[in-house]
Amino acid sequence: MISQRPAAKIESEEPALRLAVLIDADNAQATVIEGLLAEIARFGEATVRRIYGDFTSPASASWKRVLQRYAIKPVQQFAYTTGKNATDSTLIIDAMDLLYTRNFDGFCLITSDSDFTGLAMRLREEGLTVLGFGERKTPEAFRNACHKFVFTEVLRPGTAAEPVAQPLKTKRGKKSSPAQAPAEETDYKPLFPKEFLITALEQSIDDAGWTHLSTFGNYLTKLQPDFDSRLYGYRKLSDLVKAKTDLFVTEERQAEGANQKVLYIRAK
Known part of the structure; x- marks a missing residue:
């Protein structure tokens, strides 16, 4: 006999977005994955989690250690030739396939590569929410093509939470005090x-x-x-x-x- 007890409902101000999370392993750091997924959870549910790269390469070793733990599906892409990035094409093709299923409200693109600017714009044209995540080096064109862009530096464990009002000078020949040491992979902090x-x-x-x-x-x-x-x-x-x-x-x-x-x- 099937129970007639009604299913519990999760109440929220707005329904959670169904999100497809697509990670460019060549242009993203595995060290931010926990903070990254927590940030994405603020916007909606990561219904699909996929990462694209050549996982036979030593450069992807850090990602291989976290894929199973965070239930991220790896999509293996061998490099066809030196100097060309086949990963980008595979991710874009998958994104378009997922788009046409009409099962998603938005996409999370985790990359610092401007090559995905066109993809972000195309997804926006379809009325979907586009969330971008990348490092400070991410070109402005891609950042502005997203509805919201989050710098992954703020998602790293132990990120300092002290207000910053002045840029840090770390050019050759100029010194900064220990208290002004630059954060990982960035040589300044914004005014x-x-x-x-x-x-x-x-x-x-x-x-x-x-x-x-x-x-x-x-x-x-x-x-x-x-x-x-x-x-x-x-x-x-x-x-x-x-x-x-x-x-x-x-x-x-x-x-x-x-x-x-x-x-x-x-x-x-």
């Missing part, structure tokens, strides 16, 4: 984008000069897909606006029809 934040705030406020934090955050991402408060030492956007008392005034208000408060901000 705080004061003017950009103020401009975005002015575009998102209501007639009274206030805006909801989520409205402000959404506008920031539309203007600059790779904006991330973690790059400036703040875990969340709310932490950033609360800390920058010279720029913002914050106010918590009771949410209409809910027993919780929401954060509103305006320019100081």
Whole structure:
């Protein structure tokens, strides 16, 4: 006899996106995989997890150690000739095959390669959400082709969470103090984008000069897909606006029809 007990439902404000996660092993680091999957879980469910590369190569040894643990399906692609990357073509073909199944709401492209700019644009044309993940060296064209782009440096274990306001000089002949040692695979940290934040705030406020934090955050991402408060030492956007008392005034208000408060901000 089949039980008549109704199935438990997971309640959330928005339904989770069904995401296809495609990793370019030639242009991504295995050390960020745990933080990467946790970040993707914020946006939706990683329904498909695939990684593309030549796993007979010693360069892919770090990935082979984590594939089974995180249930990532490897797609082996031998190099047809020296200097040519067959992995890119295989990933793009697979992405288009998955696109035409119409089973996904979005794609996560994990790569620092600008060759996937066209793929990101094509997926967007189909009305799908495109999330990009790559290192600071990722070309701007690919970053801007995504709805949201996350620098994988902020996903590494033990990433410092101290606010940074000045670039680090590590050119030959110039020294930096131990406290200013550059992070792995990057020789600088970004200046705080004061003017950009103020401009975005002015575009998102209501007639009274206030805006909801989520409205402000959404506008920031539309203007600059790779904006991330973690790059400036703040875990969340709310932490950033609360800390920058010279720029913002914050106010918590009771949410209409809910027993919780929401954060509103305006320019100081």
